[in-house]
Amino acid sequence: MLAARLVRLVATILVVSFVTFMMVNLLPGDPINALVPPEAQNNQEFVEQLREEFGLNDPMMVRYANWLGDAVTGDLGKSVITSQPVAGEIWRRLPITAELALVAIGFSLFIAIPLGTLSAYKQGKRVDQSISAAAQVSLSIPNFVLGLLLIYVFAMRLQWLPATGWTRLTESVSGNIKSVILPALSLALAEVAVYTRVVRSDMISTLQEDYILSARAKGLKDRFILFRHALRPSSLTLITVVGLNVGALIGGTVVIETLFAIPGLGKRLLDAVFQRDFLMIQGITVFVAVVYVTINTLVDIIYMLVDPRIRKKV
Amino acid sequence: MNASVTVNSAEASANTNGASLLQVSDLHTSFSVQAGEVKAVRGVSFSLDQGKTLGVVGESGSGKTVLARSIMRLNLGDNVNTSGSAVFEGKELLASTMSEMQTLWGNEVAMVFQDPMTSLNPLVKVGRQVTEHVRHHLGASKAEAKALAIDLLKEVRIPEPESRLNAYPHELSGGMRQRICIAIALACEPTLLFADEPTTALDVTVQHQILNLLNREQQERHMAMILITHDLGVVAGRTDEIMVMYAGNVVEQAPTAALFADMQHPYTEALLRSIPRTTQRSHTRLAAIAGRPPDLIDPPSGCAFSPRCPYVQPKCREETPPLQATDNSGHKSACWFPVGTPENKEAFEKNLAARLPQTMSVAEGAMVNTEMLQEKAATQEERN
Numbered sequence: 001m002l003a004a005r006l007v008r009l010v011a012t013i014l015v016v017s018f019v020t021f022m023m024v025n026l027l028p029g030d031p032i033n034a035l036v037p038p039e040a041q042n043n044q045e046f047v048e049q050l051r052e053e054f055g056l057n058d059p060m061m062v063r064y065a066n067w068l069g070d071a072v073t074g075d076l077g078k079s080v081i082t083s084q085p086v087a088g089e090i091w092r093r094l095p096i097t098a099e100l101a102l103v104a105i106g107f108s109l110f111i112a113i114p115l116g117t118l119s120a121y122k123q124g125k126r127v128d129q130s131i132s133a134a135a136q137v138s139l140s141i142p143n144f145v146l147g148l149l150l151i152y153v154f155a156m157r158l159q160w161l162p163a164t165g166w167t168r169l170t171e172s173v174s175g176n177i178k179s180v181i182l183p184a185l186s187l188a189l190a191e192v193a194v195y196t197r198v199v200r201s202d203m204i205s206t207l208q209e210d211y212i213l214s215a216r217a218k219g220l221k222d223r224f225i226l227f228r229h230a231l232r233p234s235s236l237t238l239i240t241v242v243g244l245n246v247g248a249l250i251g252g253t254v255v256i257e258t259l260f261a262i263p264g265l266g267k268r269l270l271d272a273v274f275q276r277d278f279l280m281i282q283g284i285t286v287f288v289a290v291v292y293v294t295i296n297t298l299v300d301i302i303y304m305l306v307d308p309r310i311r312k313k314v
Numbered sequence: 315m316n317a318s319v320t321v322n323s324a325e326a327s328a329n330t331n332g333a334s335l336l337q338v339s340d341l342h343t344s345f346s347v348q349a350g351e352v353k354a355v356r357g358v359s360f361s362l363d364q365g366k367t368l369g370v371v372g373e374s375g376s377g378k379t380v381l382a383r384s385i386m387r388l389n390l391g392d393n394v395n396t397s398g399s400a401v402f403e404g405k406e407l408l409a410s411t412m413s414e415m416q417t418l419w420g421n422e423v424a425m426v427f428q429d430p431m432t433s434l435n436p437l438v439k440v441g442r443q444v445t446e447h448v449r450h451h452l453g454a455s456k457a458e459a460k461a462l463a464i465d466l467l468k469e470v471r472i473p474e475p476e477s478r479l480n481a482y483p484h485e486l487s488g489g490m491r492q493r494i495c496i497a498i499a500l501a502c503e504p505t506l507l508f509a510d511e512p513t514t515a516l517d518v519t520v521q522h523q524i525l526n527l528l529n530r531e532q533q534e535r536h537m538a539m540i541l542i543t544h545d546l547g548v549v550a551g552r553t554d555e556i557m558v559m560y561a562g563n564v565v566e567q568a569p570t571a572a573l574f575a576d577m578q579h580p581y582t583e584a585l586l587r588s589i590p591r592t593t594q595r596s597h598t599r600l601a602a603i604a605g606r607p608p609d610l611i612d613p614p615s616g617c618a619f620s621p622r623c624p625y626v627q628p629k630c631r632e633e634t635p636p637l638q639a640t641d642n643s644g645h646k647s648a649c650w651f652p653v654g655t656p657e658n659k660e661a662f663e664k665n666l667a668a669r670l671p672q673t674m675s676v677a678e679g680a681m682v683n684t685e686m687l688q689e690k691a692a693t694q695e696e697r698n
């Protein structure tokens with residue numbers, strides 16, 4: 001069963017990397033333009049030499065096969081702009097983006113689970129309606145607008161937190177914490193709205209279950225019933241949605257890292273796009289896709305851990 | 315919750331004088347829905363002494379569950395209106411706050427539900443489900459609670475109790491799960507146990523084991539029990555008193571032996587006719603009662619059973635028969651033409667002559683094995 005899952009994972013990664021490769025190559029404009037300094041554009045010989053060097057004259061399939069062959073060994077090529085190895089660049093920036101995304105997920109769950117639970121518990125009451133309305137509003141606020149707002153309040157007016165920049169964990173723990181809070185909150189808000197709804201609707205149906213009635217008939221306190229009996233069965237959809245939302249979250253990091261001037265993967269990707277640094281674009285995009293697919297496979301496994309009935313079947 | 319509860323305090327105070335464990339008087343419960351008021355329980359009174367068993371019998375929809383939940387004040391929703399009185403150990407339940415009720419639930423008053431497949435949390439280990447309320451109510455330590463859980467599981471005859479504590483409900487059979495539910499209900503040594511169709515969802519062979527287990531525990535612990543069922547056969551040998559409900563009313567109420575010796579209400583008789591014969595292994599009914607239970611939003615005038623009753627006469631549709639004592643043994647019934655009386659016989663013949671459908675079908679299928687049930691009731695007598 002696990003083997004089948006792994007085969008599926010590898011197949012998915014192949015498809016994803018191929019599609020990404022195609023899309024990067026189909027970006028308008030000849031990638032060679034990025035390589036050649038404007039004054040050398042007319043030097044046909046020089047241009048031809050560069051084309052040869054980067055394999056741009058080979059058919060697409062051959063180029064993909066070559067790229068894949070290298071990628072499997074961990075070589076994603078070099079930046080056409082800075083000549084840095086793409087893989088090294090990814091490893092250097094990954095911890096930053098990973099931390100940002102994880103903290104954002106943490107914040108959003110920390111806020112959404114109690115809110116969704118409260119909403120379901122008070123279904124139809126004023127609290128529930130207010131929470132739903134707030135979620136609706138927060139969904140319509142773009143994350144960079146929220147980011148600007150947070151920067152204005154907490155960095156500029158209150159001066160509690162830095163407005164931009166990043167302190168690595170290895171440099172200073174408190175500095176790192178300070179630098180992650182605002183960008184992570186900006187990313188978390190939209191997630192909070194989605195997760196609150198998911199928890200609320202699952203929780204509402206769980207609360208109809210007979211076993212919740214029998215828990216009440218045991219005289220347990222409502223809060224205990226909500227968090228110790230109802231939450232776990234109500235978290236299965238949430239786990240799936242969190243996994244699926246990782247894609248949106250990574251998209252969000254591109255914007256937020258740029259806004260907060262954080263040297264993460266997202267910002268690097270955006271820079272690469274502007275510079276038409278195609279190997280860099282390709283490397284980062286495929287890497288992100290692989291991470292995404294892997295996370296969603298992990299989600300299936302977490303699912304099994306949460307629900308013993310599924311665990312048994314596998 | 316904005317559910318409305320009206321307490322009839324005059325009656326409540328009168329009832330506290332009695333020594334009964336539970337005294338219910340003129341209990342009414344209705345639900346406000348779009349179409350009107352669903353009058354699910356319409357004036358039920360009974361009393362139950364410590365250590366005694368009351369059987370509540372009726373078809374689906376007769377209000378048995380609503381009655382039990384009204385007394386328990388449990389999960390009736392926001393659209394419920396309850397009035398009357400239910401005094402438990404001298405305390406008016408209908409006037410109690412939810413947090414007062416929480417101290418009773420699972421502790422003084424426990425409940426066993428119909429379907430053990432759905433009434434255990436599938437994601438929580440059996441051990442925690444058996445002990446969590448013990449720890450909550452009695453403040454038992456983890457170790458004490460575990461020891462108690464093992465004892466309880468042994469008591470409800472679950473093999474290898476230690477390892478079962480670590481099992482999840484789906485790893486156990488239906489009968490095992492209901493045993494677990496009973497263990498949960500017994501854990502805090504309640505004085506009153508509600509068992510709402512505790513065996514309806516189980517295999518026939520397991521049903522008897524579970525009912526016997528409940529009976530044994532009830533007697534050993536001198537616990538009062540309200541056993542709810544739609545099967546008169548289930549309560550026959552297992553209760554001290556029986557209350558037959560129809561459309562939210564009590565139509566007949568009597569000590570068990572008296573009821574089977576002298577069945578008075580046509581509905582009780584019809585229920586008896588619908589008992590699956592023990593020699594028949596399957597669930598097939600000898601004769602289901604013709605027709606459907608009445609609309610509870612706008613119940614028929616007069617006797618609620620009149621549209622289905624084989625003995626119905628014009629008077630039945632005009633005047634509601636009161637629930638009244640027919641002798642001094644505590645046997646009460648609500649019928650103008652009680653079974654076994656000459657008036658009843660006369661009514662039957664009149665209806666037969668008029669070829670009333672429900673009367674015809676009774677005439678065809680009337681071969682009731684009453685002896686078997688009388689025998690059961692007699693064993694109960696000896697027991698007491």
Ligand SMILES: Nc1ncnc2c1ncn2[C@@H]1O[C@H](COP(=O)(O)OP(=O)(O)OP(=O)(O)O)[C@@H](O)[C@H]1O
Binds near residue numbers: 373
């Ligand atoms: N929350 C509610 N809102 C409206 N009507 C309700 C509600 N709960 C119960 N009823 C109605 O009250 C009536 C009595 O229901 P109840 O569940 O007490 O029947 P029962 O005798 O327990 O039947 P069964 O044998 O099927 O369990 C039914 O007609 C039912 O539809």
Ligand code: SF4
Binds near residue numbers: 619649
């Ligand atoms: S005989 Fe009349 S009063 Fe008695 S149950 Fe039938 S309809 Fe009701």
Ligand SMILES: [Mg+2]
Binds near residue numbers: 378379380510
């Ligand atoms: Mg019921």
